[in-house]
Every structure is written in C-alpha cells, then in structure tokens.
Amino acid sequence: xxxxxxxxxxxxxxxxxxxxxxxxxxxxxxxxxxxxxxxxxxxxxxxxxxxxxxxxxxxxxxxxxxxxxxxxxxxxxxxxxxxxxxxxxxxxxxxxxxxxxxxxxxxxxxxxxxxxxxxxxxxxxxxxxxxxxxxxxxxxxxxxxxxxxxxxxxxxxxxxxxxxxxxxxxxxxxxxxxxxxxxxxxxxxxxxxxxxxxxxxxxxxxxxxxxxxxxxxxxxxxxxxxxxxxxxxxxxxxxxxxxxxxxxxxxxxxxxxxxxxxxxxxxxxxxxxxxxxxxxxxxxxxxxxxxxxxxxxxxxxxxxxxx
Amino acid sequence: xxxxxxxxxxxxxxxxxxxxxxxxxxxxxxxxxxxxxxxxxxxxxxxxxxxxxxxxxxxxxxxxxxxxxxxxxxxxxxxxxxxxxxxxxxxxxxxxxxxxxxxxxxxxxxxxxxxxxxxxxxxxxxxxxxxxxxxxxxxxxxxxxxx
Amino acid sequence: xxxxxxxxxxxxxxxxxxxxxxxxxxxxxxxxxxxxxxxxxxxxxxxxxxxxxxxxxxxxxxxxxxxxxxxxxxxxxxxxxxxxxxxxxxxxxxxxxxxxxxxxxxxxxxxxxxxxxxxxxxxxxxxxxxxxxxxxxxxxxxxxxxxxxxxxxxxxxxxxxxxxxxxxxxxxxxxxxxxxxxxxxxxxxxxxxxxxxxxxxxxxxxxxxxxxxxxxxxxxxx
Numbered sequence: 001x002x003x004x005x006x007x008x009x010x011x012x013x014x015x016x017x018x019x020x021x022x023x024x025x026x027x028x029x030x031x032x033x034x035x036x037x038x039x040x041x042x043x044x045x046x047x048x049x050x051x052x053x054x055x056x057x058x059x060x061x062x063x064x065x066x067x068x069x070x071x072x073x074x075x076x077x078x079x080x081x082x083x084x085x086x087x088x089x090x091x092x093x094x095x096x097x098x099x100x101x102x103x104x105x106x107x108x109x110x111x112x113x114x115x116x117x118x119x120x121x122x123x124x125x126x127x128x129x130x131x132x133x134x135x136x137x138x139x140x141x142x143x144x145x146x147x148x149x150x151x152x153x154x155x156x157x158x159x160x161x162x163x164x165x166x167x168x169x170x171x172x173x174x175x176x177x178x179x180x181x182x183x184x185x186x187x188x189x190x191x192x193x194x195x196x197x198x199x200x201x202x203x204x205x206x207x208x209x210x211x212x213x214x215x216x217x218x219x220x221x222x223x224x225x226x227x228x229x230x231x232x233x234x235x236x237x238x239x240x241x242x243x244x245x246x247x248x249x250x251x252x253x254x255x256x257x258x259x260x261x262x263x264x265x266x267x268x269x270x271x272x273x274x275x276x277x278x279x280x281x282x283x284x285x286x287x288x289x290x291x292x293x294x295x296x297x298x299x300x301x302x303x304x305x306x307x
Numbered sequence: 308x309x310x311x312x313x314x315x316x317x318x319x320x321x322x323x324x325x326x327x328x329x330x331x332x333x334x335x336x337x338x339x340x341x342x343x344x345x346x347x348x349x350x351x352x353x354x355x356x357x358x359x360x361x362x363x364x365x366x367x368x369x370x371x372x373x374x375x376x377x378x379x380x381x382x383x384x385x386x387x388x389x390x391x392x393x394x395x396x397x398x399x400x401x402x403x404x405x406x407x408x409x410x411x412x413x414x415x416x417x418x419x420x421x422x423x424x425x426x427x428x429x430x431x432x433x434x435x436x437x438x439x440x441x442x443x444x445x446x447x448x449x450x451x452x453x454x
Numbered sequence: 455x456x457x458x459x460x461x462x463x464x465x466x467x468x469x470x471x472x473x474x475x476x477x478x479x480x481x482x483x484x485x486x487x488x489x490x491x492x493x494x495x496x497x498x499x500x501x502x503x504x505x506x507x508x509x510x511x512x513x514x515x516x517x518x519x520x521x522x523x524x525x526x527x528x529x530x531x532x533x534x535x536x537x538x539x540x541x542x543x544x545x546x547x548x549x550x551x552x553x554x555x556x557x558x559x560x561x562x563x564x565x566x567x568x569x570x571x572x573x574x575x576x577x578x579x580x581x582x583x584x585x586x587x588x589x590x591x592x593x594x595x596x597x598x599x600x601x602x603x604x605x606x607x608x609x610x611x612x613x614x615x616x617x618x619x620x621x622x623x624x625x626x627x628x629x630x631x632x633x634x635x636x637x638x639x640x641x642x643x644x645x646x647x648x649x650x651x652x653x654x655x656x657x658x659x660x661x662x663x664x665x666x667x668x669x670x671x672x673x674x675x676x
Contacts, residue, residue, distance in 0.1 A: 082608070086655065108615045111607050113625040122608060129612035130655040145655065163616030168634055171614070171649070178612060178650050190616060237617040237624040356494070359501035363508075398498075401463035402506040441508040 002139065002185065005103045005157035006074045007046040009307035010280075011186065011215045016273070017280030018301050019076060019188065019217060020292050021048040022068075024059035033064045036289045037073055043296040045304055046103055048076045048188070048282070052083055055115025062092050066099045076159065077101050080109025085125035086134065086145050093135065097154030105159040105188065106131040129182045132160055136183030160184040162216075164201035165194065165240035173204035180213045187214050188282040191221035194240040195271055202277050211277030218272045221284045222291060223261035226250040262291055269299040313367035313433035315342045317426070318357070320350040322380040323416050324372030330419030338426035341433075349373070351384025355395050358409060362399075362441065368433035370410040372425065378415065385413065405436055455484035455575075456548045457582045458491060458568040460499070467506055469565040470544055473514070476503070477540035478567075479533065479555065480520035481547040488582050491546030491568050493520040499546065499567060515539075524551025530558045537562065572604075590660030590667065596653070598639035603656075605632035611653040 001008060010017045020040050025032040033049075040047055047068055051061040065075035077096050079089060096104065108128045112120050126134065126145075134145045135158050142153035160179045164172050176187065192198045198218070205211050223229045226249040233241035245264065252260045265283075272278050281301070285292050296302050319325040325346045331338060347353055350373030361369045371392055373385035389411045396406040410429065414421045460466075470476055478500050486492030500516045507514045517539060521529045524547035533555075542563045545552040548570040556564040572584040587604045593611075594601055603609050607623050614633035617624025621634040640646055658664070 108608055108610065110617070111625045113607075124609040125658065126655045127608070127610040127612050128615075129652055133652065134655070161616060166614070166616045167618045167620055167631070168614075168637060171637055174649055175614075178652060181650070182612075182652055237619045354494075356497050356501060359498060359505065363501055363504055398463065398502055402502055403509060404505060441505045 003102050003155040003157040005046075006307060007076070007103050007186065008157045010045045010305055013305060013307055015305045016278075016301060017046075017215070017217060018044050018283065018296055018304065019046040019048060019280070020044045020283045020289070021050065021286065022064070022289060023050050023053055023286055024061065024064040026056070026058050028059065030059075030064075030067050033059065033067055034071060037068045037071060037075075039289045040292055041071075041073060042304065043293045043302060044283075045280075046074045046076045048078055048105065051078045051080045051107070051109070052115070053110070055082070055110050055112045055117065057116060062096055062101075065096060065101050069100050074103065075101055077104040078107060079104060079131070080107045081124050081126055081128060081131055082109030082112070082122045085123055089126075089131065090134070090138065090144055093138065093154050093156065094150075097156065102155060103157045103159065104135070105161065106135060106184075107161055128160060129178055132158060132179060132182035132184050157185050158183055159186045159188060161190070162187045163190040163238050164192075164198055165190055166238040169197075169201075172201055173208065173210070176205060176210055176214070177208060180210055184214050186217060186279075188217045189219040190238060191219040191284055192268060192272065193245050194242050195268070197240060198272075199275060202275055206277050211279075215279040216277060217280040217282040218269075218275075218278045219282045219284060220265050220268050220272070221286075222265035222288065222295065223249055223257075224288065225254070225257045225261070226252075228261075262295060265295055266299050269295070269301075311434060311438055313341050313430060313438070314365060315368040315370070315426075315429055315433055316345060316361045316366045317342050317429075318345050318347050318350065318353045318369070318371045320373045320380075320384070321346055321348050323374040323378070324350070324412070324414055324422065326416035327372075327414050327418045327422035330417060331423045332419075334419045336419055336423040338423035339430040341430045342426045349379065349381045349384035350388035351379070351381060351386075353388055353391065355391050355398075358392070358395050359398075362404070362408070362439060365439070367436070367439040368408045368410075368429055370412055370425070370429055372412045372414060372422075375413045375415050404439070404441065407432060408436060408439065455487050455573070455582075456550070456570060457488045457572055457574050458485050458548050458570045460490055460495065460546075461567060461569055463502060463506070466499070466544070466565070466567050467503070470503070470514075470542060471507075473542040473563075474512075475515045475517075475539060475541045477517045477519065477533065477537070477543045477562075478503075479524065479543060479545050479547070479551075480518075481524045481551050482520055482522050485546060485548060485568065487576075489580075491548075496520055496546055499544075521547075524548075524554055527554065527558065530554050533559070588661070589656070589658075590664075591657065593653070596648070596651075597636045598643060598645065600632060600636045600639055602632050602636065605630070605635075611656060 022036040049061045049064045061078050065077045068075040106128050112118050112122050135156055139155050142150050162176050229246045229249045232239050350371050353371050358369050371388050373388050379385040392411040396409055399406045412425050478496055480491050480496035496518045500518050523529050543555050544565050544567050545555050546567045552566045573586040574582045574584045577583050584604050589603050607625050614631055618631040623629040623631045
C-alpha cells in the first residue's frame with residue numbers, strides 16, 4: 001500500500017470502487033458543499049471536489065475538501081494546472097495532506113475562454129503529466145520538485161483523468177500509458193455513453209497491461225432530459241453521445257425523462273461491470289447528487305465494503 | 308441660392324466601366340458633370356491611398372467601377388478592388404466620414420444606361436450628404452469645386 | 455516575423471490630437487511584410503489623419519518617413535536632422551522600434567500606432583499565425599518542428615488534452631490542435647515511439663519568467 005487512502009484500500013481488496021463528485025458553491029457558503037457531500041455518505045469510497053470547473057470561480061477545492069474531511073468523509077482533491085504554478089500546487093498539497101486529505105486528481109483544466117474570467121492568463125507552469133511526476137516524487141522520494149527534502153512528505157494516492165472519446169483516438173491508449181508512467185495510480189474516465197468505443201479503448205489498454213498498472217474507474221453521468229443529451233452530444237468537446245441514447249431519451253415523455261436517464265446510467269454500469277479491466281465507477285451527477293444513492297443501490301454496489 | 312454641386316471622382320476600368328461611359332455618350336445618355344472619370348487599366352489598380360487622397364484633395368464622393376463579377380479582364384482585379392473599398396469604408400467610419408461617400412460598382416462594357424444611372428444616383432446621394440468638409444479649401448472657408 | 459496590427463484610429467487620434475506637427479515613422483522590415491507599418495501604411499495613416507483633423511477644422515503637418523528598421527540605433531539616428539520639425543513621433547514599428555525612438559529622442563513624446571502581436575509566419579497572403587513565443591530553450595527538435603508552447607492554448611508539453619476534437623482545439627474550431635499536428639508529423643517521420651517520452655517540467659527562466667532578457671555576444675560587443 002502506498003497510502004492510507006480508502007480508495008486505494010477498496011481497490012486493493014478486489015472490490016469495485018465507487019466515487020462521485022461535488023462542485024463547490026459560487027460563494028462563501030460551506031453549507032452547500034456539506035449538504036451535497038452528506039447525500040453521498042455511505043454510498044461512495046471517495047468524493048471528488050472539482051477545481052474551478054469550466055474555468056468558473058468557485059470556493060477552492062482545498063477548502064471544500066477540508067469541510068468534507070471534517071464530516072468524516074473521504075474527499076478527492078482535484079487540482080488543475082491552469083490556475084496555479086508549481087509552488088502553489090505543492091503548497092496546497094502539503095496543506096491538504098495536513099488536513100488528512102490523501103487522494104487527489106491531477107488535471108490540466110478547461111481553458112479560461114469557457115468561464116467567467118476569460119481575460120485571465122492561464123498559468124500551466126507544468127502540465128498534468130509533469131504534475132503527476134511531481135506528486136509521485138513528493139510521495140515516494142520525499143522531495144519537492146526543486147530538489148529539496150520535504151518534512152513529513154504527503155502520501156497521496158494519485159489520480160488522473162482519461163478521455164477515450166477525445167481525438168485523436170489512436171493516441172488515447174498511448175496517453176494513458178504516459179500517465180501511468182508518470183505516476184498515476186488510478187484513472188477516472190470521461191462519462192461513457194458509447195460503450196463500443198469504450199470497449200475498443202479498453203482492448204488497447206488491456207493489450208498493454210495498463211489496467212494492471214492503473215486502476216480504471218469508468219465514468220458515468222445520468223441524463224436529466226433529452227435536452228441535456230442533445231447539449232452534451234453537440235456542445236461539449238470530447239464527449240461522445242450516440243444517437244440511440246438521444247433518441248431513447250426523446251422517446252419518453254418529458255416528466256419521465258429523468259427516470260429514463262437514471263435507468264440508462266444503471267444499465268451502463270451493469271454493462272461496464274462485464275468489461276475486463278474496469279476497477280470501479282465514477283458517478284458524476286452534478287447538481288443531482290441526491291440520485292447517486294439510488295444509482296449505487298440499483299446497480300448492486302451497496303453497501304460499500306468496510307476497509 | 309447656390310445649390311451644392313458635389314465633386315465626385317469615378318475610377319473606371321478601361322475594359323468595362325470606361326467603355327460603358329463611352330457607350331452612354333454615343334447613346335446620347337446624359338450623366339451629371341459632377342462625375343470626373345479617371346481611367347485605370349483595371350479597377351484592381353486602384354489602391355486605398357488613391358481613394359483617401361481623392362478625399363483629401365476635395366472630392367465629396369468617390370466610386371470605383373469595375374467589370375461584372377467573374378468578367379474582369381485581369382481575372383480578379385475587381386474582387387481586389389471591392390475588398391479595398393470595404394477596407395477604406397471602415398477607415399472612413401473610424402475617422403468620422405460617412406462611408407456612403409465611397410462605393411464600388413460593377414458593370415459591363417455595353418451598359419451605357421447603367422453607367423449613367425450610377426453616376427446620377429451617386430451624385431444625388433452625395434448631394435444629400437453635403438460637402439466634404441475635410442479639405443483644405445473647406446478649412447480655409449472657400450469650398451469650391453476642385454478639378 | 456514580428457506581426458502587428460494598426461490600432462483603431464480612434465485610439466491613435468486620442469494620442470496625437472494635442473499636437474500640430476507629427477513625425478510618422480514606418481519600418482521596412484517585419485511590419486512591412488505584415489502590411490501594418492510599412493511605407494504604404496504610413497501613407498494611408500497620414501492621409502486618414504489629415505482627413506480627420508481637417509474635418510475638425512485644422513490641418514496638421516505630418517512628415518512621413520520609413521526607416522530600414524527602427525530597432526537599430528544607426529537607422530533611428532537618420533531622423534536627427536528633421537526631429538526639430540516635429541512635436542511628437544507616431545511610430546508604426548513594433549514595440550521594439552517605438553521604444554528605440556523614445557530612447558533616442560528623449561524630448562519628444564512617442565506613441566505607438568500599432569499593437570504588436572506575436573512572432574509568426576505567413577500562412578497565405580494576408581494571413582499570419584503565431585509560431586513562436588521566445589521561450590529561450592527551443593524544443594522544436596523533439597516535436598517534429600511544431601511548437602506546443604506557442605501553439606497549444608494550454609502550453610502542454612505532453613498533450614493533447616481531453617478537449618481536442620477533430621484536430622481542433624476546444625476553444626475554437628478555427629484553432630488547430632497543435633498536438634494533433636505534432637502527432638501527424640511524428641507519424642510521417644516514423645517517430646511515433648517518441649510520443650510516450652515524457653517531457654519534463656520546463657525551466658521558464660530562459661523565458662519571460664527569468665526577467666527581461668539580454669544577449670551579449672562577447673565577440674561582437676565592445
């Protein structure tokens with residue numbers, strides 16, 4: 001075991017892991033993050049907290065994670081390279097670990113163009129892969145990126161994101177290999193609707209034995225409506241939503257669409273369970289956290305194992 | 308009462324617009340004497356600086372007349388002219404001169420009627436816009452038609 | 455070349471309106487190539503300014519000069535004989551030239567007529583695109599001759615990110631995903647295996663991060 005992370009323990013036990021996600025509030029309103037996290041208690045092994053998602057300013061991921069840790073839950077600190085240089089990132093990691101936060105995700109982040117401060121410069125002092133290397137060095141060698149020793153080095157369980165649906169497709173397995181080499185322990189994928197494409201990616205992953213080097217958590221997101229399905233299909237870069245999903249959502253009366261979305265999500269999880277190399281699920285139900293317990297239960301993933 | 312008589316410079320390409328002017332002449336179609344024709348080998352020869360200098364020297368209106376689209380004797384001189392006219396129109400707006408004082412027209416060599424119609428329309432348009440007050444003459448208070 | 459675009463006329467007029475005698479100076483190098491500040495553009499701007507000021511009821515005296523370069527003191531010196539004939543300098547060079555004018559002609563206000571943009575190359579007539587950000591430690595030999603620092607919206611050295619779509623960047627379908635370009639080039643060179651080499655964190659000291667930079671050639675400088 002590299003760390004004390006609950007997620008690591010669940011994965012090591014051979015059980016399918018479950019994580020979910022909360023977005024911090026657009027203001028100094030801690031109650032909002034506590035409410036969302038509370039809904040997930042007992043249903044997940046870790047709660048991702050996003051970092052200025054879509055380049056919109058929110059309460060810092062670190063602060064929100066501290067609240068969640070104080071509730072006795074297990075937050076997963078997401079950090080993007082867009083907003084901080086390497087000093088600030090290492091500094092935040094020390095702060096997080098000092099608050100018993102032991103699991104994190106290293107990401108690049110959406111471009112400021114998409115958010116509420118398009119005039120801001122994007123930092124990208126290092127990219128997500130160099131970031132993985134940096135955190136691994138902090139943990140395994142006890143050294144800062146600049147070379148000096150760290151007192152009580154942070155033992156972080158390190159995650160990264162993978163998008164099997166982005167272009168160029170032929171690079172997506174090589175990209176996972178790079179992240180594994182750099183130091184990723186686990187991966188959360190972009191939400192999956194196109195199972196054939198995902199299977200194709202997983203075949204490439206398995207061919208290189210990468211599923212044994214990094215634990216792959218398959219991302220799923222329930223659709224709330226046919227409108228949402230269409231939006232995700234057409235307006236979100238790197239998202240692959242097959243036509244038949246949109247048609248299925250549209251084929252159901254409006255008041256039943258949300259339930260249909262949940263149904264599709266659960267069916268997706270069941271199919272993904274059959275895919276060799278999938279070690280768990282990352283359920284992203286942004287602003288819909290209250291349905292996560294139902295998804296976890298109906299997908300046969302409740303109760304969570306005691307570790 | 309002195310009616311304002313605009314001075315309009317028309318850059319006309321030799322192969323089409325200028326020939327159309329000739330045609331108007333031989334068809335005894337009249338057009339206002341306000342329009343001073345400058346013959347160029349191709350409307351694409353007209354550059355932004357020529358247009359601006361025309362305004363500087365006292366023109367109240369300027370237009371560039373070239374061949375119909377696709378028919379330019381030099382292949383695409385008329386398209387280049389059209390883009391330059393658009394560019395200068397933007398500059399005029401930025402300086403505070405009505406971009407309507409400048410225009411691009413297309414016609415074929417046989418269109419004598421069109422040539423005179425364009426000349427009449429432009430003269431009327433400029434008459435309504437009033438004199439170009441950016442000339443030295445205007446500044447000195449002696450706005451006169453400058454040849 | 456260094457590319458630039460003329461500032462909006464409104465902004466330029468604001469700069470120069472207190473003055474009656476202007477020296478409008480162009481540059482025969484980069485800004486000529488990108489049609490922003492060469493002899494032709496100097497003529498156009500002078501004409502436009504004349505029209506504007508005469509509209510307001512007064513002519514101004516504009517001297518037009520285009521130097522070979524504005525970033526070399528020898529050329530800037532050529533204006534010395536006529537500098538007394540101006541109350542202000544309006545420079546149509548890139549930021550380098552504007553500053554050289556200000557350095558040499560201390561007693562005259564100097565204004566930029568251009569917004570200097572980027573170091574780039576011509577894609578075709580009338581279109582110039584960013585190619586280099588002067589990071590000071592060129593890695594083009596590793597990326598098939600295509601720069602991810604200048605051309606990736608996120609400066610990723612181990613790209614692409616998850617937003618790359620159909621060879622285009624997530625920020626706009628008009629922006630190429632440079633990592634798609636790099637990958638295609640590595641493939642055409644038979645160097646696909648290089649893709650998985652991890653490029654380590656960059657030392658930004660050779661770039662702007664290390665402070666304003668200077669090159670001193672011991673063999674050339676006195």
